[in-house]
Ligand code: FAD
């Protein structure tokens with residue numbers, strides 16, 4: 428028994444040591460094809476994990492040098508989880524591959540599908556003498572995700588906060604505390620206190636609902652202790668254009684969410700589309716065409732996705748094949764229609780699947796396998812001499828999505844879940860579902876380091892409460 432325990436400890440210690448100190452990698456082999464991956468999100472990270480780097484020269488380009496575990500991002504807006512706990516530097520993945528992988532922190536600003544090149548630009552704050560370059564590729568994977576949809580409504584970008592990236596969560600946390608401290612300023616008129624403490628969320632999809640749930644927890648678990656004079660003046664409203672929130676969940680769970688929100692005193696304004704956004708108020712239009720002004724202190728905008736400009740430009744270059752405005756059209760093997768040697772996945776595409784992490788991640792795993800098979804087949808000179816890459820790909824199995832269920836946190840230690848079991852969808856909600864939600868996401872976190880950081884954050888929050896300092 429002692430020998431087994433000692434063996435396990437040695438194994439764990441060796442794993443931790445090699446995670447921390449990666450081994451020397453083989454250098455890139457110029458005779459291999461260049462596989463260029465755009466992005467470091469769900470789709471790209473999952474390809475990187477599965478790709479055999481001895482088959483290609485892998486190059487990754489992304490403005491973010493880390494992977495972000497988006498399902499726990501709403502928890503960072505109020506400090507339930509600290510933001511670094513859900514970030515994983517991309518080099519923690521690339522440095523553990525057999526052959527060296529190049530990473531360039533840059534935005535891809537243009538894709539030339541004819542000459543097989545991309546333009547990349549360092550758009551970060553600090554730039555060197557060279558900040559724009561052109562890279563050649565043999566194979567390209569477009570995994571750049573999507574950006575926030577404002578539906579062209581003026582004032583959104585200037586006056587609202589989005590919730591997509593780590594800096595969005597940090598901005599929300601700072602603004603929230605700023606609103607509260609400004610409301611506590613001596614002599615603040617009652618009407619202004621009311622406005623500053625009105626937190627408005629636009630969009631009743633899962634992002635808006637999860638954020639509202641987290642904010643509610645912060646108000647009842649922390650604000651009430653540290654700002655006893657203000658706590659009962661805080662109001663939280665969720666504005667949704669459709670007739671209900673969370674249309675992708677089953678009816679039972681929609682009703683459960685709406686009734687939980689009501690009992691948590693979150694105002695749900697369904698059938699109310701935001702038409703104008705100003706510095707201190709929004710204008711909504713109800714289904715009976717009534718217009719109403721709603722003052723706010725903090726405005727969070729969560730109304731879904733639209734395509735990034737680099738993807739839109741690429742679609743513009745392929746007008747015959749790319750006929751949808753909602754994203755790149757791909758075939759069953761995820762090849763971008765109208766191109767050669769180019770694949771796309773995740774939120775950058777328009778397919779029959781919802782824009783979800785589980786879709787992008789499964790597509791990434793599939794694509795890594797496909798590229799590994801292709802690389803091996805191409806290595807076999809006899810096959811490669813007589814067959815084109817596209818003919819080889821046709822022989823490989825197409826992508827198949829396996830739906831793993833939908834989960835969302837709704838606040839007050841309650842979550843909702845639609846879980847597929849033997850072909851049926853089972854709806855589950857409440858505290859037990861919340862515990863399931865927690866364990867599912869801890870398990871899904873990529874490595875022991877992030878798992879321990881998130882678990883520690885939850886323990887810290889329970890023991891000491893959330894940090895209310897304004898950054
Ligand atoms: P992303 O993960 O967004 O990655 C895109 C990558 O491309 C990023 O690294 C980005 O920096 C990079 N990039 C951007 N522009 C460029 C450029 N010009 N050049 C190069 N690189 C670029 N889905 C679920 O299934 N379950 C959930 O619980 C869930 N929760 C979510 C919570 C929130 C708050 C949000 C916002 C989303 C959530 N989602 C969830 C959806 C999920 O995050 C997305 O569907 C998923 O991230 C899509 O993966 P992707 O790889 O296509 O894009």
Ligand code: NAI
Pocket residue numbers: 498578629630631632633634635637666667668669673674675699700701702729730731732781782783833834835836
């Ligand atoms: P969404 O597209 O799911 O929902 C946006 C909502 O905003 C819609 O219900 C829409 O009717 C509403 N809306 C749009 N314009 C409006 C306006 N002017 N006024 C009022 N309401 C308006 O977007 P969301 O929540 O940002 O999610 C994006 C993607 O990420 C989705 O595919 C979602 O499923 C996924 N996601 C999944 C999560 C989960 O599974 N737990 C969590 C968060 C996101």
